[in-house]
Amino acid sequence: MSDTTGQTLKIGEKDYPVRSGSVGPDVVDIRKFYAQSGMFTYDPGFTSTASCESALTYIDGDEGVLLHRGYPIGQLAEQSSFMEVSYLLLNGELPSKDELDKFIYTISRHTMLHEQLAQFYRGFRRDAHPMAVMCGVVGALSAFYHDSTDIADPHQRMIASHRLIAKMPTIAAMAYKYSIGQPFLYPDNSLSYTGNFLRMTFGVPAEQYEVNPAVERAMDRIFILHADHEQNASTSTVRLAGSSGANPFACIAAGIACLWGPAHGGANEAALNMLREIGTPDKIPEYIARAKDKNDPFRLMGFGHRVYKNYDPRATVMQKTVREVFDALNVQDPLFETALRLEEIALSDDYFIEKKLFPNVDFYSGVILSAIGFPTTMFTVLFALARTVGWVAQWNEMISDPEQKIGRPRQLYTGPTQRDYVPLGQR
Ligand code: CMC
Numbered sequence: 001m002s003d004t005t006g007q008t009l010k011i012g013e014k015d016y017p018v019r020s021g022s023v024g025p026d027v028v029d030i031r032k033f034y035a036q037s038g039m040f041t042y043d044p045g046f047t048s049t050a051s052c053e054s055a056l057t058y059i060d061g062d063e064g065v066l067l068h069r070g071y072p073i074g075q076l077a078e079q080s081s082f083m084e085v086s087y088l089l090l091n092g093e094l095p096s097k098d099e100l101d102k103f104i105y106t107i108s109r110h111t112m113l114h115e116q117l118a119q120f121y122r123g124f125r126r127d128a129h130p131m132a133v134m135c136g137v138v139g140a141l142s143a144f145y146h147d148s149t150d151i152a153d154p155h156q157r158m159i160a161s162h163r164l165i166a167k168m169p170t171i172a173a174m175a176y177k178y179s180i181g182q183p184f185l186y187p188d189n190s191l192s193y194t195g196n197f198l199r200m201t202f203g204v205p206a207e208q209y210e211v212n213p214a215v216e217r218a219m220d221r222i223f224i225l226h227a228d229h230e231q232n233a234s235t236s237t238v239r240l241a242g243s244s245g246a247n248p249f250a251c252i253a254a255g256i257a258c259l260w261g262p263a264h265g266g267a268n269e270a271a272l273n274m275l276r277e278i279g280t281p282d283k284i285p286e287y288i289a290r291a292k293d294k295n296d297p298f299r300l301m302g303f304g305h306r307v308y309k310n311y312d313p314r315a316t317v318m319q320k321t322v323r324e325v326f327d328a329l330n331v332q333d334p335l336f337e338t339a340l341r342l343e344e345i346a347l348s349d350d351y352f353i354e355k356k357l358f359p360n361v362d363f364y365s366g367v368i369l370s371a372i373g374f375p376t377t378m379f380t381v382l383f384a385l386a387r388t389v390g391w392v393a394q395w396n397e398m399i400s401d402p403e404q405k406i407g408r409p410r411q412l413y414t415g416p417t418q419r420d421y422v423p424l425g426q427r
Pocket of ligand 1: 229232262263264265266267291292298299300301302303304305306307355357360361362
């Protein structure tokens with residue numbers, strides 16, 4: 001819980017209390033501002049607005065720090081596993097060995113989808129974007145799992161959370177299989193969370209699938225890097241949808257829709273498409289010039305961040321993981337060299353220096369995912385799969401928060417004032 005600092009901020013005639021969290025900027029509590037002043041605050045994009053209290057994730061964008069429940073992302077990516085990080089985000093503490101085993105067991109018992117959902121896929125066109133399929137199928141889960149939609153019951157909330165985490169790899173792999181016309185594979189619970197996902201995605205029923213441990217480790221790390229990121233656009237969407245009392249499956253489907261946009265989760269797909277378009281390092285100056293040109297809508301995808309005004313700590317791990325995957329698979333991709341050179345040129349350019357634009361998590365992820373064998377359209381699906389853990393943890397935190405209210409922003413109205421209706425024949 002936050003504390004009042006005893007300090008206040010005077011706005012007009014009134015003093016508003018200042019509250020502090022455990023670390024990071026204090027906040028001015030303006031909940032009574034409208035009642036006392038008759039005015040709203042104006043903050044499109046919420047650049048100065050804390051929408052909630054949260055104890056999950058902390059980001060210091062100036063220093064390039066990202067902590068989950070206090071643990072630095074670099075340490076979690078190097079030493080932990082996605083299942084352990086999921087437990088941490090959901091429960092607040094790292095698990096003991098027994099707690100982790102039990103958690104993995106529980107998740108693995110929810111990996112299958114209701115059989116009728118497989119038929120649901122057949123309603124989509126084969127060339128549908130897998131994110132479109134994902135939005136539809138996850139939204140449809142609420143039609144299949146009624147027994148975990150009572151949000152007032154903490155037990156049902158936990159079952160829904162486990163179901164979402166467990167079924168997301170199955171849903172994602174099936175979206176991929178459907179797009180390439182291959183049969184769906186049922187989950188194999190003898191494999192790890194990530195190994196099982198790789199098998200359902202790249203395996204075929206006719207052959208034994210061997211999980212490559214290096215790829216499994218890299219993929220697991222990519223999931224860790226995407227697990228949560230405090231009140232970003234899709235998480236705020238999940239919270240806003242959840243604030244009305246909507247069921248968790250509907251809320252996560254809303255989060256997936258928001259994540260799809262190219263300014264958010266869709267940037268990983270856009271970043272690799274951009275690198276392919278640039279092709280060779282000699283073309284980089286042309287694209288840098290376009291990114292700087294105010295009359296050109298082009299932006300360097302995978303660059304810049306609302307919160308990080310320093311190197312995104314996830315990008316550091318991602319860059320290292322590229323080399324590991326390349327070594328494990330014995331591949332080389334000239335686009336990686338293009339990406340490294342692009343980063344080098346951008347980071348020595350005044351425009352990027354002044355605006356504090358650094359590579360973000362999406363800059364290198366596409367190169368790795370492509371080497372593993374994913375088509376670009378699957379990139380954002382993988383982001384959604386991993387972020388589901390953050391979404392459900394944030395959603396649970398919100399439902400348990402006694403200060404939670406339905407999200408209902410106000411506006412600065414600039415439309416016409418009241419006027420009389422003019423009948424059609426007189427206009
Ligand atoms: N290339 C060129 N210029 C940029 C870029 C970029 N990638 N990003 C920001 N700028 C400029 C922008 O034009 C603006 O300039 P000015 O002040 O002269 O108008 C300034 O930097 C500030 O940009 P902004 O759009 O006001 O900043 P924002 O905080 O609203 O946007 C962002 C953050 C991530 C949407 C933006 O940096 C961007 O569009 N980046 C490319 C897309 C991308 O990589 N997104 C992934 C984000 S990380 C993964 C995730 O969380 O989903």
